[in-house]
Structures are given as structure tokens and as C-alpha cells.
Amino acid sequence: LRSPPGPPQVQPIQPAPAGVGTSPVAKVSPSPVPITCSETPTVSQLVSMPGNPWEEGTLSRVFGKRGPLQVMSPVGTGTPAGNVTCGDRCGDSATCRFEKLDITPKSAQKLKPVLEKWLREAEQRQREGQQHLLEFVGGEPGKKRKRRTSFTPQALEALNAHFERNALPTGAEIITRIAQELRYEREVVRVWFCNRRQTLKNTSKLNVFHVP
């Protein structure tokens, strides 16, 4: 979000220009838009709209239909991108995607109540004449997604070797042994086998089809 020249209050979150990984939230809005006065729907308007589109589409789709969406965001705090967090989102690229609103319908759905809460409180503060709005920090901190593990080439080689011998290591026992051998968590190994079978199936040439 860019910073406005005037006395900053709130600023719309807009899709980031396709530029580099700079956070739009960290920027100063050029023209501050009061929450209650805008051409494009505010979050509250949008949210209270019948047949709420948040249920079905991504924010980007909403954008496409309705023009820039006025998702209010605190301004003047100079909040760095890193402080804009939502639920279990973490990591640079995730944050970047969030800020570009390049998110899936599911994410939009998860996001919705968070934004609503934020908006309610922000409007409240504005009514009270407060200058500093809330930071936008959403989601319950509790449930973080497991960090994507990266297997070493050696481990992958070993896993594939195991897989070739037996693509379906039955039960906890065998998987546990492999996990111990490779020093990875059992669950991680289990999931690896699942995914391996999956991709194999998806790419397999089982459809031996040749036109004569």
C-alpha cells in the first residue's frame, strides 16, 4: 500500500504492481480514502452484500468484477511487510503472494473473518478520532503449517531406492525404520511415500494407447 500525501488514515490494499518483491503495504498511499466514503465497495459493504462473493471466488476475482476493492489498511505506521501476517502464512514468498492478493478461494475464505474483525475495530477507532489504526495481524497464532521439508539428494536417492523395492511399505514399522535410517520424522517419510505414489500414478503411462 502506498502512502498518501495528506494526513494518512487508511489506505486501500490494492494488487501490487507487478514489480519486484516490495510490499505495497509498506508504501504510502497517495490519496487517503476514508473508510466511509468510496466509489468502490468497502470490506463491510462487500461483506454484507447478498450472495457474498467471498464465498466463491478469490479476491482477485472479486477485483476483476468490481474494480479495486477497498480493503482498509492502517497507514502511517510504516508497517513493514513482515508484520503483515495472516494466520499461518510465513516466509517471504507467501507474504508477497498475500499482499498481491494472489490467493486461493480457500485463503480468501479464511481471510474474510479476519479482515472483518480488523475493519470493525478500525472503524471504531476512526469514530473515536484516533489517528493510529490497528495493525493488520490476523489469524490465530496457534496453528501453523508445517514447514516444508527439503530432502537432501542423498535422502531422496535412498527414498527412491526404497520405493522401487516396495512402493507400499506396510504399516508404521517399516516406515519408521526408514525414517530412523534417514533421520527424518516418521510422518514426513510416510507423506513422502504417499506423494510419490500419487505422482507416479499421475504421470504413469498406464494408458498404453496407440492408434494403429
Next chain:
Amino acid sequence: LRSPPGPPQVQPIQPAPAGVGTSPVAKVSPSPVPITCSETPTVSQLVSMPGNPWEEGTLSRVFGKRGPLQVMSPVGTGTPAGNVTCGDRCGDSATCRFEKLDITPKSAQKLKPVLEKWLREAEQRQREGQQHLLEFVGGEPGKKRKRRTSFTPQALEALNAHFERNALPTGAEIITRIAQELRYEREVVRVWFCNRRQTLKNTSKLNVFHVP
């Protein structure tokens, strides 16, 4: 599939114009295209292409890359769209998606052998000079997998709350009540509890084989 006016043979299935829900297949082909003579690849050509794109992308992606695909479809039978079925695909929206070729890679994969079979037989018939080609009806009609339901965050919150109080709601009664409360199918709720217990077990470190 509707019948064309001219001496019908085959007509290409093309992506629907972005308009209303009319089936493109249902339209009258202005110039019937013989199976063996076309500018765009036929199914057999496509299928025998090196690095067969059917394995990786949706048909729509194929379209995007290659222009209209000549997937031959019987004409002159007056077959309504509802009779164009493939595997578990049925129902208006599914048919519509199918005809628009707005299908997933998985579906394309399933579709492939069916189309291939159809094409083989159609070509055979044409060689024999038959006018009436086959209807395109594929797949086993029986088994359709339930659509994956997506719980709203609110529902999930409620479910988790219930789960925390009682992870094993005995019998149909309690589950039914929860289902009614949350406006989801009873079966869906039951399965949710099953899976919840399961993942809890999977992620728990109380593994017999492992020292935490």
C-alpha cells in the same frame, strides 16, 4: 449434442464462447470436418504426439497451445447433451464443463482412453462408409466420487470445539445433531470426526517405535 443440418458426420468440440451456458457442441457445425482431414490435430494425432500433452495438462491447456482440438463427436444422432457422458461425469454442469473441456488433468487422463476407443471405432465405421457414427458414451456409469466438501472456517471452529469436548460422539444421534447445527450432511460430519481422530493419531509423537 444436437444434430446438424447438412449431411452430418463429425464436428469438432470447441471451447465454448465465454457467453451463456449454451453448449458449443449443441451448435450446428458450419462445415463438417472429415476425420482424416483437418488442420488441427485429431485425437489420434494428439495422442500419438511425442511428449503427449494429455499426460500433463488439461484439455483447455492443450487448446491454448494448439488451437481447437478435433475431438470428433457423432452428429446426426440428435443426441442430447445429457447423453454425452464420460465415466462419472453427468449432470448439467458436469456435462457443460466437459463440453467446454474445462476439465482437470485427472479427468483428461480418464477421458483419454474413452476418446481413443471412440475414435477408433468411429474411424472404422467411416472406412466402412457408414453414415451414422457412434454415440460418444464412455466410462462406467456407476461410480462417482463424492465432491470434496470444503468447510467454512466457522464450521471448522465449531467442529473442533465439539471435538475437544468429545472426540467420539457416540452413535448417529449426536453426530446428527452437530450436522444439523452446522448445516452439513451427517455423513460428512461423521467422516470429519473419523479423519480428525486419525490425523491426531498420526501427528502425535506418542509413537511406539519412536523416542520423542
Next chain:
DNA sequence: AGCATAAATAATAA
């Protein structure tokens, strides 16, 4: 700026 694939989870099978 996409891809490959790890992780999450709904559905099904055994």
C-alpha cells in the same frame, strides 16, 4: 512468475 512437490485433508477401501 512458474514449477515441483511437501503438506493438509476429504473420501474411500479394507
Next chain:
DNA sequence: TTATTATTTATGCT
């Protein structure tokens, strides 16, 4: 129930 599959989500990497 437990095991596994099918589908979706999302992240680490270039």
C-alpha cells in the same frame, strides 16, 4: 477402526 487414495493448498526454489 486403520490404511490408503484423491484432491487441494501452498511454499521453496529458480
